[in-house]
Amino acid sequence: MMQMLDQVHRRKREGKDTIMFCAGQPTTGAPEAVINEAEIALRSSTLGYTEVVGDREFRERVADWHSATYGVETSADNVIVTTGSSGGFVAAFLATLDHGDYVAMSTPGYPAYRNILESLGAKILNLRCTAETRFQPTAQMLEELPHKPKAVIVTSPGNPTGTIIDPAELEKIAAWCDDNDAVLISDEDYHGMSFGRPLATAHQFSKNAIVVGTLSKYFSMTGWRVGWIIVPDELITPIENLQASLALCAPAIGQAAGRAAFTLEAAAELDEHVEAYREAREVFVEKLPEIGLGTFADPDGGLYLWVDVSEYTEDSEVWAQQLIEEAGVAVAPGVDFDPELGHKWIRLSLCASKEDTLEGVRRIGEFLKK
Ligand SMILES: Cc1ncc(COP(=O)(O)O)c(C=O)c1O
Missing domain, CATH: 3.40.640.10 (Type I PLP-dependent aspartate aminotransferase-like (Major domain))
Known part of the structure; x- marks a missing residue:
């Protein structure tokens, strides 16, 4: 997964458009209240x-x-x-x-x-x-x-x-x-x-x-x-x-x-992020079956979706590599998470914006048609 992240960074440096579904972290920053406290702590x-x-x-x-x-x-x-x-x-x-x-x-x-x-x-x-x-x-x-x-x-x-x-x-x-x-x-x-x-x-x-x-x-x-x-x-x-x-x-x-x-102030901001993850989940749950990826763990929360790609590959590492090169979509191959069966699975992240999530799923669909 970290190798995939390295590739994303390299592609970005080379100016290649890449949709990132491989990240294991929020793409948002710390809540405003935390940043204010950090400024005070640095000085005092x-x-x-x-x-x-x-x-x-x-x-x-x-x-x-x-x-x-x-x-x-x-x-x-x-x-x-x-x-x-x-x-x-x-x-x-x-x-x-x-x-x-x-x-x-x-x-x-x-x-x-x-x-x-x-x-x-x-x-x-x-x-x-x-x-x-x-x-x-x-x-x-x-x-x-x-x-x-x-x-x-x-x-x-x-x-x-x-x-x-x-x-x-x-x-x-x-x-x-x-x-x-x-x-x-x-x-x-x-x-x-x-x-x-x-x-x-x-x-x-x-x-x-x-x-x-x-x-x-x-x-x-x-x-x-x-x-x-x-x-x-x-x-x-x-x-x-x-x-x-x-x-x-x-x-x-x-x-x-x-x-x-x-603080309550931070919670208000952070709960909005959870709403954004919920939206990304909804896009995936609706659109993935339409492009032929109908078997996945429907997330109840957290940041990820675990998707079965066995209909298309026996090696999700190779598949993920082709996907990033040909379609500009980075996903996490499943072997990291399941040494035995993970070569048939990938992990998608809910951290991309709704627009990027829609575009990323569209690109995976095009890739699968080929
Ligand atoms: C399930 C789980 N536990 C622990 C961690 C470690 O997180 P951190 O060390 O940033 O708290 C992660 C990071 O992705 C995780 O997914």
């Missing part, structure tokens, strides 16, 4: 290291937002600020897993979990997710695993599928993890981005879960590199110690300015 603060676990005020904002959004009790003490949620995953994996432990995760799924875990010596248990369960895992799948996992990762809304796990199923998974001494790691990075379905936090069902969040997606602050993990009491000190060696702290400017991301 030394922006040195924050506390290892994060700026106290920022942690309080995250805790208040989490409590208010889901009706749970969240203490700032349990919030650890990390360099994007990516930094949170590394810390959480190091704190909870040993070399050789099994970790269950959905396939298709976000590739970085697998890449980090394999490099740490963990063993992956793939939960094959299909349209049958709306591309989300179930407690039954955990029950049927050949080995007991030490951790289970759930991502809702999903990447690459955009589907949201049913709260009742998340509750069953949380109970299964508690009964089987497995750590539930709930990636809630795309929370705030639902087109209608309810989004539950794992903390509604178990306080033992590790909840992961970020300013990168709904809050539209990808490059600011601020995320967080909300961890059970017994993990606060181990993760603080790890964080002291891994990162010292998350970026100070992102934390100082990021406090304003949780």
Whole structure:
């Protein structure tokens, strides 16, 4: 996917018109309220290291937002600020897993979990997710695993599928993890981005879960590199110690300015972005079947649409390469997200404007006719 992004940048430098459906990030900037706070912070603060676990005020904002959004009790003490949620995953994996432990995760799924875990010596248990369960895992799948996992990762809304796990199923998974001494790691990075379905936090069902969040997606602050993990009491000190060696702290400017991301003013702006993603989804859902791409995971939220291209290719990497060269449309080939079946799938992003989305689908249609 990153190779595809490099090509997009190169084509843009060469003046070649390209529609970008491959991005894994909002194309919008930070909310105005955040930019104002950043300006103030640049002038009034030394922006040195924050506390290892994060700026106290920022942690309080995250805790208040989490409590208010889901009706749970969240203490700032349990919030650890990390360099994007990516930094949170590394810390959480190091704190909870040993070399050789099994970790269950959905396939298709976000590739970085697998890449980090394999490099740490963990063993992956793939939960094959299909349209049958709306591309989300179930407690039954955990029950049927050949080995007991030490951790289970759930991502809702999903990447690459955009589907949201049913709260009742998340509750069953949380109970299964508690009964089987497995750590539930709930990636809630795309929370705030639902087109209608309810989004539950794992903390509604178990306080033992590790909840992961970020300013990168709904809050539209990808490059600011601020995320967080909300961890059970017994993990606060181990993760603080790890964080002291891994990162010292998350970026100070992102934390100082990021406090304003949780204001009503920012929410009004950010909710408009979600409306734009909803519009892009509607275009795709209506138009893709018309051009012969009728099999896809219909996203409930998030930023993506997962599309079956098996009628046209056995190798979506080659197909995506031809598509960008011949039609000027960049998509993410599926192999990153599903090593086994991803060569039959691509991921499209909901981040392009409505006009670009319409034009991009038209071009893919022309390409398929050829
Ligand atoms: C499901 C998921 N989790 C985590 C991340 C990491 O995001 P960040 O480190 O910017 O918070 C991403 C980024 O695309 C993602 O899609």
